[in-house]
Amino acid sequence: MRICVVGYGTGGQHFHAPFIEAAEGCALAGVVARAPGTVAKVRADFPDQPVFSSLGEMIASGTVDAVTITTPPETRRDLVMEAIEAGLHVIADKPFAPNADGARQLDAAATARGVVLGVYQNRRYDSDIQTLAKLIADGRRGKIWRVHSRMDFDDPATLEHGPTGGLLRDLGSHLVDQMVWLLGPVTSVDAQLDHVDLPEGRTDAGFTITLRHEVGTHSHISASKLNHFDQRELRAYGDAGSYVSHGTDVQAQAIFAGARPAVDPAGWGYEPESHWGTLRTADDEARIPAEQGRYHDYYTAFARAVRDGTPPPVTAASGVRTLQILDAARQSAEENRSITL
Numbered sequence: 217m218r219i220c221v222v223g224y225g226t227g228g229q230h231f232h233a234p235f236i237e238a239a240e241g242c243a244l245a246g247v248v249a250r251a252p253g254t255v256a257k258v259r260a261d262f263p264d265q266p267v268f269s270s271l272g273e274m275i276a277s278g279t280v281d282a283v284t285i286t287t288p289p290e291t292r293r294d295l296v297m298e299a300i301e302a303g304l305h306v307i308a309d310k311p312f313a314p315n316a317d318g319a320r321q322l323d324a325a326a327t328a329r330g331v332v333l334g335v336y337q338n339r340r341y342d343s344d345i346q347t348l349a350k351l352i353a354d355g356r357r358g359k360i361w362r363v364h365s366r367m368d369f370d371d372p373a374t375l376e377h378g379p380t381g382g383l384l385r386d387l388g389s390h391l392v393d394q395m396v397w398l399l400g401p402v403t404s405v406d407a408q409l410d411h412v413d414l415p416e417g418r419t420d421a422g423f424t425i426t427l428r429h430e431v432g433t434h435s436h437i438s439a440s441k442l443n444h445f446d447q448r449e450l451r452a453y454g455d456a457g458s459y460v461s462h463g464t465d466v467q468a469q470a471i472f473a474g475a476r477p478a479v480d481p482a483g484w485g486y487e488p489e490s491h492w493g494t495l496r497t498a499d500d501e502a503r504i505p506a507e508q509g510r511y512h513d514y515y516t517a518f519a520r521a522v523r524d525g526t527p528p529p530v531t532a533a534s535g536v537r538t539l540q541i542l543d544a545a546r547q548s549a550e551e552n553r554s555i556t557l
Contacts, residue, residue, distance in 0.1 A: 217241060217242050217243070217282055217305075217518075217519040217522055218243050218279065218280050218282070219236050219243070219244060219245055219280070219281070219282045219283065219307075220244075220245050220246040220247065220248060220268070220274050220280040220283050220284070220285060221233050221236070221246075221247045221248070221283075221284045221286060222247075222248040222274075222283050222284060222285045222286065222287060222295060222299075223248065223249070223285070223286040223287035223288075224247050224249045224254050224258050224272055225287075226374070227309055227401055227462055228284070229261065230468070230471045231286075231336075231338060231468075231471070231511065232284050232286055232309075232336070233247065233261065233262065234476045234477060235338075235477060235511045235512040235514070236284070236512075237451075237476065237477075237478045237513055238476070238477035238478035238481055238512040238515075239460070239512040239513075239515035239516045240516045240519070241512075241516060241520065241523070242515045242516065242518075242519050242543070244262065244265060245265075245266075245280050245281075246264055246266040246267065246268055246274060246277075246278055246279070246280065247262070247264050247266075247267055247268070248267075248268045248269070248270060248271055248273075248274050248416075249268075250269050250270070253486070255267050255376075255402070257516065261529035262357050262528050263443070265356060266279075271283070271295055271298055271299065272298070273449075275298075275299070275302045275304070278545070280304065281304070281305060281522070282305035282306065282307065282332075282518075282522065283299045283303055283304050283305075283306055283307070284306075284308075284309070284336065285299065285306060285307070285309060286305040286309040286336075287309075289311060289376065289380055289381060289385065290313070290456070291378050291403035291539070292308065292312065292313075292395055293312075293313055293318060294408050294422050295316065296312065296313075296322055296333075297322065297325060298402075300322070300325050300326050300331055300333065301325075301329065302314045302532070303329060303330075303331060304331060304516075305316060305331050305333075305334075306326065306331065306332070306333050306524050307334050307335075307336050307518060308322070308333065308334070308335055308336065308421055309336050309536075310335055310336060310389040310390065310393075310535070311385045311389045311538075311539060311542070312335050312535050313535075314380065314518065316536050316539040316540040316543050318539075319532065319536040319539050320531065323532035323533060323535075323536060326532060328418075332518070332520050332528055333382075333528075333532045334357065334521070334528035334529065334530055334531065335530045335531070335534065335535035335538075336514065336530070337389070337394075337514075337530045337534075338511045338514050339390040339392065339393070339394060339484070340393065340394060340397050340514075340529075340530070341379075341509060341510050341513050341514060342463065342467070342487065342509050343374065343463060343466055343467070343485055343487045343506045343507055343508065343509035344448070344449075344450050344463035344487070344493070344506070345394050345397075345398070345463050345506035346508040346509065346520050347461065347493060347504060347506050348363075348398065348450055348452060348459065348461070348493075349397075349398060351452070351459055351495065351504065352398060352452075354456070356422070356495060356497070357452060357453075357454040357456050357457045357458065357459055358454040358455040358456025359431065359432045359454050359455045359456075360399065360431075360453075360454050361396065361434075361453045361454055362433060362434050362435065362436065362453050362454065363399065363433070363435045363436070363451070363452045363453075364435070364449070364450070364451040364452075365391055365392060365434045365436070365437045365438075365449070365450055366433065366437070366438050366447060366448065366450075367387055367390070367437075367438075367439045367447075367451045368438075368439060368440045368441075368443065368445055368446060368447045368448075369387075369439075369440070369441050369446055370441075370443070370444050370446050370453075371441050372441055372442050373443065374390050375419065375421060375441045376419075376530075377394075377414045377415075377417070377419050378414070378416035378417040378419060379417045379418060379419070381416075381419060382409060382419050382420035382421070383420055383421055383422060383423060383439055383440070384409060384420050384423050384542055384545060384546065385457035385542060387439040387441075388423060388425070388437075388439065388542055388545065389538060389542065390440060390542050391425075391437040392425070392542060392545075393430075393530070393534070393538050395427055395435040395437060396534075396538065398435075398535065399427075399429045399431065399433050399435055400430055400431050400433075401429065401430045401537070401557055402427045402428065402429055402537075402541055402557055403428050403429065403430055403556065404427075404428045404431070404542040404556045404557060405425065405427060405428075405541055405548050405554065405555045405557065406425070406426040406548050406553075406554040406555075407423060407424065407425040407426070407544075407545035407546070407548040407549045408423065408424050408549055409422070409423050409545075409549040410422035410548070412442065415490040418528050420546075421440065421441060421442045422437070422439065422440035422441070422442065423438060423439060423543050423545070423549075424436075424438040425438070427541065429439050442543035447462070448462060448463045448464065448465060449461070450463070450493070452554055455471075456497055456498075457495060457496050458495075458496050459493055459494070459495045459496075459504070460493055460494055460496075461491070461492070461494070461506075461523075462491060462493075463487060463491060464487060464488075464489050464491050464507075465484065466485060466488075466491075466509060466548065467484070467485050467509045467511055470484070470485075472546075477511070477512050478512075481512070484504060484509075484510065485508045485509030485510050486508055486509070487506035487509075489505075491506070492504055492505060492506050493503070493506070509515050513529075514530075515531050517529035533544050540557060541557070542555060
């Protein structure tokens with residue numbers, strides 16, 4: 217499947233193009249970029265790839281089967297719709313619409329046009345989440361009571377400013393999706409947001425959210441980018457024990473250091489032993505080897521879905537549910553109450 221990346225900021229350069237290159241059944245087929253500096257980055261990273269000045273120019277070339285839309289959130293919806301109308305399969309970066317209603321419109325448009333629309337929730341393929349998912353599946357910690365997930369970055373430069381940006385729609389999209397994927401549908405949401413006033417407008421810069429899941433489990437997620445420390449932590453409690461891990465975002469670190477998963481797919485995405493999590497039960501305490509983190513598996517699965525007519529790894533309907541929760545979190549914070557879904 218020939219995939220073109222639309223946008224070559226941090227997302228396109230670091231979290232899409234290298235993983236398309238590494239995915240089975242996929243080929244990078246070009247990049248849409250306009251600014252001279254951005255075009256230069258593409259030329260340096262992928263000198264043999266065509267660079268298109270617009271999505272329209274790329275569509276007219278007839279050389280692409282699917283596109284990844286990874287432009288800023290305020291431009292993303294219109295580009296997704298343009299690609300759908302052109303009959304292209306689409307991977308939309310998160311959040312793939314301004315709100316749940318907008319996401320439903322895109323889902324309906326893709327269904328009507330007969331194309332596959334997927335949401336790029338790559339952090340389901342994080343090493344720490346894959347490890348916790350395996351532990352939940354094998355039942356070694358017993359019945360799940362609750363999960364705590366914290367993702368703090370000392371990274372103010374990447375906070376998307378203004379009312380259409382904010383951390384809730386950024387890291388919140390990932391953390392909510394992870395918990396729904398692990399623990400199932402959500403029945404209620406309770407949230408608090410931290411705001412800063414910026415020239416572009418009031419911006420949420422941190423959050424805490426409690427989710428109650430249909431199965432009776434609850435999850436507690438939080439994130440920040442302006443509090444000058446980095447910490448990733450997962451804690452899971454059950455009636456037979458607990459599991460705690462402190463991951464290092466190992467795939468992102470490798471990409472930023474210049475590594476590419478296509479060079480060594482077998483050795484890619486493993487946390488060092490020093491960062492393995494610990495499982496504690498009444499019988500013992502054990503370090504749990506980390507599962508491999510493989511963002512490129514998303515693209516492999518998406519290509520298979522297009523080929524076989526099966527659902528993509530993260531459906532548009534799943535993206536709608538995540539946005540419903542994020543919408544409810546914002547309402548909860550504004551009204552200082554829990555929101556029932």
